[in-house]
């Protein structure tokens with residue numbers, strides 16, 4: 118492991134979980150949770166702040182502001198604290214308590230949105246609040262992860278080449294779709310490569326990113342009430358949507374093997390298993406699933422029986438098992 122003097126100097130852990138012993142498939146989880154922000158958003162926070170420094174928009178009196186379901190907010194809190202820059206995070210009621218407390222401990226001003234916008238949901242209400250802050254005070258600078266090219270570039274320059282180096286002959290890469298920074302960065306990188314894996318986008322049912330009806334979603338990370346601004350589906354080979362109930366079941370099946378991952382890892386792995394069931398009948402394909410964070414922040418939700426029972430019913434809390 119490296120010696121670091123800034124928390125955001127550590128972004129790529131190069132840790133993979135080999136799931137062959139559990140699934141009988143050549144499938145690996147790329148673990149993005151081993152850094153000080155505990156998620157893939159650490160590299161995005163570092164890249165967006167570096168871009169603002171480069172283009173001169175980050176000045177000594179700047180107050181950074183961002184809308185986040187939690188992980189980017191925490192990562193930006195870390196970068197901002199390290200650089201002595203003020204930061205306001207606009208999150209919503211789905212953000213877990215530990216993440217919120219960690220942001221506050223790092224000196225961030227946290228605003229929690231309780232009421233969704235009638236059309237654009239909680240995300241729309243969060244963005245509206247950010248825009249209001251920027252209108253009222255010119256010191257506020259919205260990094261805007263939804264449209265900032267530094268978001269997908271962080272994955273184009275970091276995540277994707279790391280995977281290509283570790284797995285030079287990869288058949289399929291499964292990526293979750295939230296802001297679509299991870300998806301677009303990896304898709305663009307591999308489309309430029311002579312040998313490219315199938316790029317499979319995975320999202321949760323109820324999100325607008327990959328089409329279908331929008332509906333309530335309980336697990337933060339993936340999904341969007343309106344299609345992500347950064348999403349270009351022409352760069353994606355296949356799409357899969359997974360229910361939150363299956364997400365929970367897969368997270369719990371992983372936990373039964375000793376690996377506690379975050380909710381979106383369950384969704385993306387669920388999508389991968391469904392896709393591989395159809396396209397890898399002889400179990401010869403090698404694939405990587407990007408796992409954006411670890412499970413410690415999901416103890417009150419995905420891994421809490423009462424919460425799961427209340428929101429998804431008894432089937433979702435049954436003994437952990439991989440899908441048939």
Ligand SMILES: Cc1ncc(COP(=O)(O)O)c(C=O)c1O
Pocket residue numbers: 156158186188189293294295296297298299300337338339379381382409410
């Ligand atoms: C846990 C988790 N998973 C997945 C994602 C989606 O990643 P992206 O925004 O790059 O689409 C996020 C984004 O916040 C996240 O926090």
